Amino acid sequence: MSPMFQIDFGRPVRSRVVGIDLGTTNSLVAYMDLTSPKVIPDPGGSLIVPSVVSLSGAGELVAGNEGRQMLLTDPERTVYSVKRLMGKGAADVQDELQLFPFHIASASDAVIQIELGDRTFTPPEISAQILRQLKSNAEAYFGERVTQAVITVPAYFNDAQRQATKDAGRIAGLEVLRLVNEPTAAALAYGLDKRKEGVVAVYDLGGGTFDISILKLHQGIFEVLATNGDTHLGGDDIDNLLLRIALEDTATEWGEDLSTNHEAIQLLRRAVIEAKEQLSTVPVTSIRLEYHGKKYERELTRELFEQLITPIVDRTLAPCRNCIHDAGLNVEQIDEVVLVGGSTRIPLVRQAVEKLFRAKPHTELNPEQVVALGAAVQAAILAGDVTDKLLLDVTPLSLGIETMGGVVSKLIHRNSTIPASATEVFTTAVEGQRNVLIHVVQGERELARDCRSLARFDLKDIDPMPAGMARIEVRFLIDANGILNVTARDIRTGKEQSMEVKPSYGLTDEQVEAMIRESIDLAEEDFKARQVREAQVEADTILAAVERARDNEAWLELDDEERSRIERAVNELLMAYHADDHLLIRAQIDKLNTVTMKLAENMMNTAVRSALKGTKI
Amino acid sequence: MEACWQCGHPQHESLFCQFCNSLQRPTPDYYRFLGLERKLSLDSKDLQNRFYNLSRLLHPDRYLRRTPKERQYSLEATAILNDAYRVLRDHVLRAEYVLKEEGFNIGEQRSENVPPELLEEVFELNLALEELRGGDSSARPQLCEAYARFVAMQDEADNRLSELFRRYDTTGDREALAEVRGVLNRRKYIRNLVSEVEKELAASAA
Known part of the structure; x- marks a missing residue:
């Protein structure tokens, strides 16, 4: 029956899906406006939300510009670059903690606990505050509730880092419909599919992470052929390099070690970032600091700057070459290159990319916005508003299980198109054995201890029987978010096999639920x-x-x-x-x-x- | 024959119910999934088109607003599609898949099991590799030569495989499959050597 007269008794609200770039330094939220994606401004008109979160005197978390302001006045209660801590254990981040003003609770093992004032927060809770800010900007802009989002992550993020990002979304009251890889989102934003066929490389050097992805375009399908990267390489490293120099300078010139003075460090950090950014357009500038009546000034030429950062830029080249190789291509077969991330404004980076790929890179879109714009396009795809485009992404790291002698048996190889799956049958080694423990790891190395531990799955309550008789089929499935799902079945009975999951890093479901409740109570x-x-x-x-x-x-x-x-x-x-x-x-x-x-x-x-x-x- | 989970209409191994068009539980058989006969020779262009077309129909991005059951089937179906495409587009993985489906046991090829006819050559190659690793680049020309020889052997194995593929596809002869297994083992061994030499040559050049 085709309704000629629509009699509407109130219909379920179909909420808008926004696209979010949750960046190391800055975050943005965007949406699809009829035909093209647009970044949503905050009520003050600013498009960028600094990824800085601070605990206010009133005991509330504040994010964005407010947080950034407090980084200067109250550095010890302020967190920046929290993305670098997502999905990590305390042992992973010892080196960079030295440069952060905040402290980490000693009891952090599976999840880092950041101490702010007399409270502690996990990285997903800090990120959630940034997401809440973006969500509320979008809600103010639309005048309606926003509950669903696409969030971007570095392509090279592992399972724990992805899960932590998804948790942050849930804590912020957002249903994360999809995690999209940042370089892939950028390709989508460029609408490169208009050329219908071709191969595109996306070089993404952001604040804290580096990704390279190579995509094949075919009539609206964006098929990622290979991806590579370094989740610990970006503009932050350049800042830290300059910061160390400035700290040495001030130590000799002033006879005062500022490296434990958080207030001075933050001022100095701002000064080096300013100098870095200026050098993208002028050949010479200075790092300047005025602090309690003392003055520091160092001239910095682009030439010297380039010499200093050459090792950092060079670190991006090996992943690029590996990626081209893994895509099964020669460099000549790459038709276009796209630059993403604030750090690609640096002329030396552009030169290095141009030289490696022998092509003039695309820079038409603002490299700081392009990822958020792409996320908005993906959001529209998921909402069913865009039907002529489809992303086919890959998993950046191989997935395996630990076998005898700590050797890894790979089940799903890196650069496999996701969703991807593998099935393994497990059995018991001794008579009457009730449990089988499966250790799942991610990485390319031969030994489990050199890979990233994801989780331990404990197959429980196996019927007692002679050794080797039990047959339990375990299915490993990496979903379209790049997150692992595991199910197990007893082949003899056909019944679902019960199991317990212990993630190696990250929050348990119960912890996330508790945080959601708490955040609702609080806020x-x-x-x-x-x-x-x-x-x-x-x-x-x-x-x-x-x-x-x-x-x-x-x-x-x-x-x-x-x-x-x-x-x-x-x-x-x-x-x-x-x-x-x-x-x-x-x-x-x-x-x-x-x-x-x-x-x-x-x-x-x-x-x-x-x-x-x-x-x- | 199964019935549609949604409307109960009987199904003929189709991805979608012919009656109500809802997505059905996918078959795990790579060939049946892609609507192909179980042949060892495949047209790669046709395979790619099937992959793209099915991706458009099945991808989870397209099912976000559907029922949980259809979302689950979409996830499973796309995982099978991706796995199938990865395996079937590679002639070696494809042959291994068919062998396994036809009940052949394809064990891991151990590097210790040198094909006897290659014994002498492999021995010399290992010596040359040792020298190169020890920093003696005089072994380089010899290695390059050996490299070319092994690459040629690999091509030869591939040609042999193509022949056997055609034979099996026209006759369904299991003897041909048994022979495929032998050539695959030999090829795998040669392939490992080739990539090892490649790696060492690249390392010493750098």
Whole structure:
């Protein structure tokens, strides 16, 4: 039946999906505006949210410009570059902690605990605060709730880093519909598929991470052939290099070691970043600091700067060459190169890319915005608004299990298109064995101890039987987010095999749930009020529609039973109306919707009849 | 014959129900999944087109607003599609897959199991590799020569495989499959040597 007259009893709100670039230094949120993606400004008109989070004196987390301001006034309660800590253990980050103003609790093992004031936060909780800021910017911009997002991650992020990003989304009250790799998102933003066929390399040097991806384009399909990178290489490293020089200078000139003075370090950090950025356009500049009446100034030429950063730029070249090789290509077969990330503004980086790929790189789009724009395109694909494009991405690292002697048996090779899967059958080694432990790792090395431990899966409650008789089929599936899902089945019985998962790094589901609850408790009472208000508005609409329907002849066509079901549902909705619980209100709305279905149908038929009779209803 | 999980209409091994068009539980058989006969020779262009077309139909990006069941089937189907494409587009992996499906046991080829006819050559090659690793670049020309010889052997094995593929595809002869297994083992051994020499030559050049 094709509805000629739409009788609307309130429909479920289909929320907008936004695209988020959760960057090391800066973050952005974007959306698809009819035909092209746009970055969403904050209420002050700024497009960029600094990825800085601070604990205010009132004990609240603040992110963005406010956080960045507090980095100068209250550095020890402020976190920046938290992306570098995502999915890591404390032991992984010892080196860089020296340069951070904040401290890490000694008990951090599986998850880093960042100490701010008298409280501790995990990296996903800090990132969640940045996401909340972006979410609220988007909500203010649209004047409606935003609950679903696509978030970008470095292509070379491992499972734990991806999971941590997804957790951050959940804690911020966002359903993360997809994690998209940053270089792939950039390719999408460039709309390079307009050329229909060809091979494109995306060189992405951001604040903290480096990615290189090579894609094949085919009639709207973006097929990633290979990816490579370094999750610990970016503009931060250049800043730290200059910072060390400036600290040595000030130590000799002033006879004062500033390296433990967080306030001075942050001022100096700003000064070196400014100098770095200027050198992209001018041949010479200075690093300047004024601190408690003392002055420091060092001239820096682009020539010297380039000499200093050459080793850092060179570190990006080997991953590029490996990536070309893994894609099964020669450099001549790459048609175009795209530059992404703030660090690609540096002339030396552009030269290095041009020389390696023998092609003039694309720089038409703002390298700081292109990832967010691409995320918005992917969001539109997922929402079904864009149907002529499709991303086929790959997993950056091989997935394997530890076998006898600590040797890794690879199950899914790196650069496999995802979703990808592998199946392994496990059995018992001794009679009556009830458990089988599977250690899953990610990486390219031969030994499990040289790879990244992902998780241990404990197959439990295996029926006691002679050794080698049990047959348990374990299926490893990497989903479209690049995150591992594991299921197990007892082949003999066909039943699902129970198992316990112990992630090596990261939060358990229970911990994330607790953080979500806590963040709801802590924050945004007004947000809850808004949700209730929105549900009430929806309730008003449907209640009014029912009232109007009472005058319609369709109402008379219902039998008593049907009418009383509607009356009951109306009463229940009215009772729920002031209960301060949007879920309850929505549940009652759904119920009223269901029991008025017949009525709506009758009204439509009446309307059709009236229309045929030519009478006005 | 299975019935559609959604409408109960009987299914004929199709990805989608012919009646209600909902996505069905995917078959794990790579050939059947791609709608291909189980042949060892495949047209790579045709395979690529099937991969792209099915990706457009099945990818999880297209199922986000569907029922949980269809989302799950889309994930599983796309994983099988990707696995199938990765295996079937590579002639060696494809042959191994068919051998396994036809009940042949393809054990791991150990590097210790030198094909007897190659014994002498491999011995000399290892000596030359040792010298190069020890910093003696005089072994380089000899290695380059050996490299070319092994690459030629690999090509030869590939040609032999093509012949056997055609024979199996036309006759369905299991003898041909058994022979494929032998050539695959030999090829794998040669391939390992080739990549090892490649690696050493690149390292010593750098």
